[in-house]
Amino acid sequence: MNRLDPEIATRFRSGDREAFRLIVEQYQNQLFRLGLKLLGQPAEASDFIQDSFLRAFERRAQFDPGRPFDPWLYKVALNVGRERLRRRRELPLGERMPEGSQAAEAEENLQQQDQQKIVREALARIKPIYRESLALRFESELSLKEMARALGLSLGTIKSRLSRGINAFQKAYHALGGEAA
Amino acid sequence: MNCSRAEKMLASRALGLLSLAQARKLARHEENCATCRERAAGLEKAEQALAAPCGLRLPANLADRVLRNLPASAPPAPRRWLLWSPVLAGAVILLVVFAGPFIRQRPPDMTTQEVLDAYSEDIKSLGLWESQTSTNGNSVWNYQDVGVPQEISQYLL
Ligand SMILES: [Zn+2]
Numbered sequence: 574m575n576r577l578d579p580e581i582a583t584r585f586r587s588g589d590r591e592a593f594r595l596i597v598e599q600y601q602n603q604l605f606r607l608g609l610k611l612l613g614q615p616a617e618a619s620d621f622i623q624d625s626f627l628r629a630f631e632r633r634a635q636f637d638p639g640r641p642f643d644p645w646l647y648k649v650a651l652n653v654g655r656e657r658l659r660r661r662r663e664l665p666l667g668e669r670m671p672e673g674s675q676a677a678e679a680e681e682n683l684q685q686q687d688q689q690k691i692v693r694e695a696l697a698r699i700k701p702i703y704r705e706s707l708a709l710r711f712e713s714e715l716s717l718k719e720m721a722r723a724l725g726l727s728l729g730t731i732k733s734r735l736s737r738g739i740n741a742f743q744k745a746y747h748a749l750g751g752e753a754a
Numbered sequence: 755m756n757c758s759r760a761e762k763m764l765a766s767r768a769l770g771l772l773s774l775a776q777a778r779k780l781a782r783h784e785e786n787c788a789t790c791r792e793r794a795a796g797l798e799k800a801e802q803a804l805a806a807p808c809g810l811r812l813p814a815n816l817a818d819r820v821l822r823n824l825p826a827s828a829p830p831a832p833r834r835w836l837l838w839s840p841v842l843a844g845a846v847i848l849l850v851v852f853a854g855p856f857i858r859q860r861p862p863d864m865t866t867q868e869v870l871d872a873y874s875e876d877i878k879s880l881g882l883w884e885s886q887t888s889t890n891g892n893s894v895w896n897y898q899d900v901g902v903p904q905e906i907s908q909y910l911l
Contacts, residue, residue, distance in 0.1 A: 590821060597817040606808050615810050622812075626820045685809040692803045710769060711804045717771070736765040743800035752799045 575599070575714065577642040585642075586633050596646075597626050603712055604650055610708035611654040612661075613693040621657060625650040644719040651705060651723065658701065688751065695745035703738030710735055755783045760790045767794075768801040 577599065584592035604625055608618030629636075629649045636645050696704050709720050721731045746752065755763075763780045766772045772780070784791050813819075 590824065593824075594817050594821055597820050601812060601816050605810075605812050609808050609810070610804075619812070619816075622816070623820050623823065627823060630824060685807070688803065689806065689809045692806070695803075707804060732766075732771070735769050735771070736762060739765050739768050739797065739800060739804075742804065743796050746800050746803060747796060751803060752796065 579638070579642075582636070582642040583638045585630075586636050586638055588633065593626075593630055596629075596642075600646060601626075603714075607647075607650060607708050607712040608654065609689075609693060610696055610712060611651075611704060612657060613697045617657065621650075621654060624657075625653045628653055641719065643713065644715055644723045647709060647713055647715060648723040651709075654705075655701075691746065691749050691751040695742055695749055695751060698745040699738065699741040702734055703741050706731060706734040707738045707742060755779060757783075757787060757790055760784070760787065761793060764790065764794050764797050768797040 577596065581592045581595055585596055601622055604622040605618050608621035608625075609615065612618055612621055625646075629646055632649060636642065696707070699707075705724065706720070709715060709723065713720075715723060717728060717731060721728050724731060726734070760780060760783045763772060763776060767777060767780065784794060
């Protein structure tokens with residue numbers, strides 16, 4: 574577990590930019606991977622993290638320093654992700670962002686990248702409520718209770734969404750030939 | 755254990771949510787059930803795929819970029835609200851007190867939600883709501899900012 578130092582969280586709440594920078598540095602990779610799972614496209618995931626951090630900074634007064642920081646940050650980020658998905662649904666197909674834009678640099682492992690494209694494609698095929706739960710489970714260090722709080726759901730609901738989600742993902746992944754590698 | 759119970763547990767195991775005792779029971783079922791073994795193999799691959807590194811890396815200067823995009827001066831919270839907060843808090847309490855009896859005796863064709871929506875429209879038409887909405891249209895109302903502790907504020911509207 575690599576949780577945020579409460580002192581940094583308190584400084585962040587009072588608008589300390591240096592504390593905010595530390596937060597960006599600590600969470601940017603997790604949020605990027607979360608964005609990739611939620612939105613599917615590297616360029617959009619890159620915009621997603623910037624929007625999420627800016628939104629967190631704007632709304633820092635709503636963060637309760639008596640509570641852990643992570644669930645709050647993820648809640649903010651999930652809302653940003655939902656808004657982006659909503660906006661994307663309203664865009665005509667031609668104006669949507671293409672896969673593989675240069676905003677995120679690719680590493681050399683091409684085979685791994687192909688597999689991960691299939692993962693993202695399979696995630697895009699399942700219900701958004703399942704996708705969100707799986708993305709949080711695999712890309713955050715939140716406990717089930719914290720996930721439930723971040724998503725505004727009961728513990729039972731989150732468990733059932735995760736369980737249905739992984740089964741739905743497995744079927745989509747299999748259908749796309751993802752298990753071959 | 756039957757297969758439908760095992761199937762639920764297979765999903766839990768792939769999600770890392772199974773206790774050791776449950777995992778042992780499941781393993782015993784799998785020993786005697788080819789269908790569940792096959793299902794388990796599929797879920798294991800799905801789990802590995804979801805947990806694998808994304809193969810992409812962020813631009814190195816992301817933190818700088820985010821900080822550059824912050825508003826130039828960063829006030830800790832929109833001050834204008836603090837002036838209005840006690841007024842709105844009072845209005846909400848009055849609304850709850852006075853609206854209560856009407857909500858219980860609402861006309862049979864209106865749900866509680868519809869009655870509340872009607873009141874919220876009234877507040878909007880009086881211009882109270884706009885004063886509680888920041889320039890980007892996002893509500894930043896927070897009871898804690900006006901000194902109402904979290905233990906109490908969670909029960910307030
Ligand atoms: Zn079985």
